[in-house]
Amino acid sequence: MxxxxxxxxxxxxxxxxxxxxxxxxxxxxxxxxxxxxxxxxxxxxxxxxxxxxxxxxxxxxxxxxxxxxxxxxxxxxxxxxxxxxxxxxxxxxxxxxxxxxxxSDTKEKLEGRRNEVQARLNSKRSKGNSGSASTPVPKDTFLHTSSLPQRKLGESQSVIPSGHTSLGTLVSSEKEYFPSDSMNKTVQLVREKLDKIQSSSVNREAGSSKRPRVDNRRRI
CATH class of the missing domain: 3.30.70.330 (RRM (RNA recognition motif) domain)
Incomplete structure (x- = not known):
């Protein structure tokens, strides 16, 4: 062995x-x-x-x-x-x-070792700081957002419905948006369904607005 x-x-x-x-x-x-x-x-x-x-x-x-x-x-x-x-x-x-x-040899040896240890610690700290630091947002992003035309902002606001806006106002126009008849018929069907949904929601609100009757009859 x-x-x-x-x-x-x-x-x-x-x-x-x-x-x-x-x-x-x-x-x-x-x-x-x-x-x-x-x-x-x-x-x-x-x-x-x-x-x-x-x-x-x-x-x-x-x-x-x-x-x-x-x-x-x-x-x-x-x-x-x-x-x-x-x-x-x-x-x-x-x-x-x-x-x-x-x-002098001993002093040089100890100082060299201290410099090596200090360099290692600094490198570890720099790596930790670079990993934890967040990525800065470029300034061009804010400039691009602020430079949007006011007309486009107004159009986007008109498209987004508010909480009290009815669904029928979005499709109230009778304009034919598409050249083909089949697509226009589809749009018409969608409008009719939205009108039904709107009417049913109005009826529910009207029914809930009635005051409940108070039964004052005496119970035996």
Whole structure:
């Protein structure tokens, strides 16, 4: 059975204090391959220094290298990609080395992290405000509405019936609106039905206007 199925992978969380642009690379083959190692790490960003650490304890036939990146973002990316990377037959181990930071390095690191967090918060706030803001109504809409001719407004008011206007006034004209006889007959039928409806409504109103009789007879 493979080894990775026996042991669960270890998970470690790094804070801004643990991260650094200084890296220590262990388990590098002792073959004088510093240039090759520098070339490998330079693919992830600008490397300012890369030198072996002779005083550092290490296993037999291996070396330890000290690498300094120009920016902490490049060092973070290189560690994530090259940790446990197979280099010349050995699986190298990459770790942060914040103990080599100066006061200015630590200050620059913390300020950069604060700017990153502030930029993320501002972007989220701007997205939320843009989503909640209502779409403004263009001014052309009001100008177009106010520029309607008064004649058209008067015609529209005459077409719309009021609450007390009878239905018969809408079709009181005897003019033939259509050239065909069948359509004119249809209009005539509709008028007759409307007249019947109007007359029935008038009769109902007249019947309801009568006062009910008061029965004063004595009940036994």
């Amino acid at each position: 493979p080894k990775y199925k026996d042991e669960p992978p270890a998970v470690r969380v790094y804070t801004v204090c643990d991260e650094s642009k200084y890296l220590i690379v262990r388990n590098v083959p002792a073959l004088g391959c510093g240039d090759e190692l520098l070339k490998l790490f330079s693919t992830y960003g600008q490397v300012q220094e890369c030198k072996p650490m002779d005083a550092e304890e290490c296993e037999a036939f291996t070396d330890v290298y000290w690498i300094k990146f120009h920016q902490i973002n490049n060092a973070r990316f290189a560690k994530r990609k090259l940790d446990e990377y197979v280099f010349l037959g050995n699986r190298i181990q990459v770790s942060y080395a914040p103990q080599y930071e100066t006061l």
